[in-house]
Amino acid sequence: MTALRTGLAALAATTALATGALACEITLRSSDTHPEGYPTVAAVEYMGDLLEERSGGRLCIEVYHSAQLGQEADTIEQTQLGVIDMNRVSLGPFNNIIEETKVFSLPFIFRSTEHMHAVVDGEIGDEVLAAFGHHNLVGLAYFDGGSRSFYNSERPIRSIEDMAGLSFRVMQSDVFVDMVDALGANATPMPFGEVYSAIQTGVIDGAENNWPSYESTGHFEVAGYYTLNQHLMVPEVLVMSQASWNRLSAEDQGLIRQAARDAVPHMRELWAAREAASEEIVRAAGVEVIEEIDKTPFIEAMAPVYERHVTSDALRDLVARIQAVE
Numbered sequence: 331m332t333a334l335r336t337g338l339a340a341l342a343a344t345t346a347l348a349t350g351a352l353a354c355e356i357t358l359r360s361s362d363t364h365p366e367g368y369p370t371v372a373a374v375e376y377m378g379d380l381l382e383e384r385s386g387g388r389l390c391i392e393v394y395h396s397a398q399l400g401q402e403a404d405t406i407e408q409t410q411l412g413v414i415d416m417n418r419v420s421l422g423p424f425n426n427i428i429e430e431t432k433v434f435s436l437p438f439i440f441r442s443t444e445h446m447h448a449v450v451d452g453e454i455g456d457e458v459l460a461a462f463g464h465h466n467l468v469g470l471a472y473f474d475g476g477s478r479s480f481y482n483s484e485r486p487i488r489s490i491e492d493m494a495g496l497s498f499r500v501m502q503s504d505v506f507v508d509m510v511d512a513l514g515a516n517a518t519p520m521p522f523g524e525v526y527s528a529i530q531t532g533v534i535d536g537a538e539n540n541w542p543s544y545e546s547t548g549h550f551e552v553a554g555y556y557t558l559n560q561h562l563m564v565p566e567v568l569v570m571s572q573a574s575w576n577r578l579s580a581e582d583q584g585l586i587r588q589a590a591r592d593a594v595p596h597m598r599e600l601w602a603a604r605e606a607a608s609e610e611i612v613r614a615a616g617v618e619v620i621e622e623i624d625k626t627p628f629i630e631a632m633a634p635v636y637e638r639h640v641t642s643d644a645l646r647d648l649v650a651r652i653q654a655v656e
């Protein structure tokens with residue numbers, strides 16, 4: 331055992347010497363629910379490469395993909411506690427913790443990907459990232475999460491009436507529970523990793539997500555009706571634990587902020603490519619994609635959700651400013 335360890339250590343040393351790299355002085359552990367190769371995972375790995383290069387090999391990131399560190403709601407808590415250094419998550423599971431994140435999670439708040447980019451890249455995006463600072467977290471960057479649509483195992487949804495009586499899994503956020511209720515269906519908040527078997531065993535009829543997640547999870551195998559109603563465009567966010575952040579020098583904090591920002595354009599390219607690829611896989615598998623859908627009744631049904639969640643002047647102001655962005 332000891333001999334083996336010594337052998338391995340020697341091997342590691344040779345490899346480091348051979349590549350000319352210094353050993354990482356600080357390795358940040360970063361969580362992601364998605365598998366290797368998914369755009370969010372690849373983007374944080376790319377950020378890690380930038381960081382290593384710019385710090386002369388001192389600062390590294392190790393991505394624990396495939397929910398190795400747990401489901402999102404739990405990993406968020408762990409990140410707040412400083413057990414996990416970095417986390418790439420949807421904004422959805424932050425809604426019940428950080429009020430400001432709700433505005434980007436409202437149904438139909440963004441008119442297009444371009445509108446969403448203009449908002450998150452601008453001062454409103456910065457304000458919402460800053461709100462993480464009051465919750466033991468440091469907001470670093472937004473990633474793309476595409477638009478989310480409903481899928482189920484029972485029947486094609488061609489109108490809002492077809493939603494009646496179906497049960498859908500949503501992310502653990504009251505905004506999404508109220509959204510599904512307002513559409514006449516039943517909402518079941520549940521961790522992402524439990525959805526496949528819940529659909530397969532008939533505990534729920536379906537869920538809602540973007541093309542890449544619908545594909546990578548295999549949900550399309552058990553829920554073969556996908557309706558492109560595109561009710562949500564929730565950005566993804568990369569955050570750091572405030573405790574881990576505080577241990578770094580100001581210079582290293584600057585390197586991390588910059589590397590996160592510089593990973594965003596790369597992430598957007600990866601995302602666009604994966605969206606197209608996932609759509610192709612899912613269609614080729616024979617999923618019935620319902621494209622002709624009048625979104626107006628869906629949009630109109632969301633009034634009570636806005637009423638219920640946009641409750642303060644600060645939130646009303648944010649929503650109005652988002653809508654005013656060209």
Ligand code: BDP
Binds near residue numbers: 402419475540
């Ligand atoms: C995916 C997000 C991921 C969420 C998941 C979900 O990328 O962060 O965990 O949806 O629905 O699109 O929970």
